[in-house]
Amino acid sequence: MGRAIGVLAMEHVAVAVVEGARIAGPVRFFPDKGDAADTLRDVPGEEIAESIRRQAQLAAEGAEVTALGVGVPGVILEGVVAESPNLQQLKGLDLQRILKAAFPAAAIRILNDADTVAAGIAATRGELDRLVRVWTLGTGVGFGRYPWQPGMWEGGHCVVTLDPKERFCGCGGVGHLEGIMGHRAMRLRFLDLEPEEVFENARQGDERCRDFARLWHRALAAATATSIHFDGPGKFYISGPNARFVDGALLNMFLHEMVKMSPLQGSFLEVLHTSDEVAIIGAAVSAARGA
Numbered sequence: 001m002g003r004a005i006g007v008l009a010m011e012h013v014a015v016a017v018v019e020g021a022r023i024a025g026p027v028r029f030f031p032d033k034g035d036a037a038d039t040l041r042d043v044p045g046e047e048i049a050e051s052i053r054r055q056a057q058l059a060a061e062g063a064e065v066t067a068l069g070v071g072v073p074g075v076i077l078e079g080v081v082a083e084s085p086n087l088q089q090l091k092g093l094d095l096q097r098i099l100k101a102a103f104p105a106a107a108i109r110i111l112n113d114a115d116t117v118a119a120g121i122a123a124t125r126g127e128l129d130r131l132v133r134v135w136t137l138g139t140g141v142g143f144g145r146y147p148w149q150p151g152m153w154e155g156g157h158c159v160v161t162l163d164p165k166e167r168f169c170g171c172g173g174v175g176h177l178e179g180i181m182g183h184r185a186m187r188l189r190f191l192d193l194e195p196e197e198v199f200e201n202a203r204q205g206d207e208r209c210r211d212f213a214r215l216w217h218r219a220l221a222a223a224t225a226t227s228i229h230f231d232g233p234g235k236f237y238i239s240g241p242n243a244r245f246v247d248g249a250l251l252n253m254f255l256h257e258m259v260k261m262s263p264l265q266g267s268f269l270e271v272l273h274t275s276d277e278v279a280i281i282g283a284a285v286s287a288a289r290g291a
């Protein structure tokens with residue numbers, strides 16, 4: 001029987017066989033966790049592609065690979081990594097072509113990592129028949145959508161303020177969501193406080209931090225409202241390490257202030273802690289369903 005394989009290339013290349021909506025067998029990592037140089041940061045792009053190929057081959061254990069999905073941080077255009085701010089050595093890499101040459105019988109799918117998270121949530125929660133959107137809050141801000149549709153979908157960089165002083169986004173753009181919500185951006189804004197301390201101080205009533213916490217939630221509500229006005233209402237998940245800062249009640253209140261037309265009502269926001277496994281499952285499911 002053929003194998004569907006999911007890959008997430010972020011800190012590591014993480015690879016596993018996926019059956020249905022679950023991981024079957026071990027998750028393989030490159031570089032190995034615990035190695036001296038244990039992240040991909042300094043690994044050349046060609047070598048990352050080769051490790052994906054090799055790990056996928058090992059995971060298949062001699063069986064034919066029928067579907068191979070890969071989640072990569074960045075802008076993916078027809079299987080090519082067009083831009084990857086966090087793994088810059090991947091820029092220009094034609095992963096689709098490289099992996100198709102290695103696995104000619106497989107359906108190959110290269111996706112933005114947030115899209116694999118959205119697909120993984122849809123698969124593991126039985127929502128493959130629905131529109132699932134996810135915000136991933138980490139160093140930057142990702143936006144994932146299932147089902148996948150062609151487009152740029154750089155939701156983390158949508159403009160949520162016209163204040164020209166808002167220029168902390170990693171991409172350099174002014175007024176972006178990531179420039180308010182991204183971990184890196186928060187550290188640039190509060191040079192004297194870590195993001196954890198900002199939210200803790202906000203709870204204690206510190207005025208500057210409380211104002212920022214409200215801005216942070218309003219920014220996410222604004223970006224969600226924009227998605228609703230373009231793409232309709234529905235379910236939004238919030239995941240990633242900084243989802244822990246989300247106050248769901250505050251976020252929903254701001255969202256309701258921003259979305260008033262009746263056909264656009266009925267969206268729902270949920271904080272969901274996802275693991276790498278969810279993205280691996282989403283990558284494999286996307287490749288298998290695209291076949």
Ligand SMILES: [Zn+2]
Pocket residue numbers: 156157169170171172173176178179
């Ligand atoms: Zn930006």
